[in-house]
Amino acid sequence: MFELHPTLESDTVKIGELPLSLLLLSKDANYPWLILVPKRYRIEELYELSADDRYQLTQESDWISRALVSLFSPDKLNIAAIGNMVPQLHIHHVCRFRNDACWPKPVWGQVPATAYTNAEITAIIKNVSGKLTSRGLNQQLDQLDRVR
Secondary structure, X not given: OOXXXXXXXXXXXXXXXXXXXXXXXXXXXXXXXEEEEEOOOOOOOHHHOOHHHHHHHHHHHHHHHHHHHHHHOOOEEEEEOOOOOOOOOXXXXXXXXXXXXXXXXXXXXXXXXXXXXXXXXXXXXXXXXHHHHHHHHOOOOOOOHHHO
């Protein structure tokens, strides 16, 4: 039975569900930052996923990456699965800008997180959902009606 790690639960807002993964927004407004979490029980590493799930995760990462680049035009898109603090497999997609709070260093532990307003969260969820829907994912993406 899949359960989201408590740290991911507290540090993110759910955008929706893709065929394999939960799609989450990091609550750190310093950077546009989405996280994919495969809905599989006790998976910590990519190689633990089945071949089909690895393929699907790659597809979902591609969809999210294209949406982020289209919406935010970052100077660099960082994609990482680190897991030192949260062992559950999760893939970070972080838009980086040459003028962001800690460029060119990694985002972890450099500056305090900045909170989004509710309006900013709603706008990001709507925009990301719209990009995914425009790519034909409206059947798979669980739109969060409570924010619309």
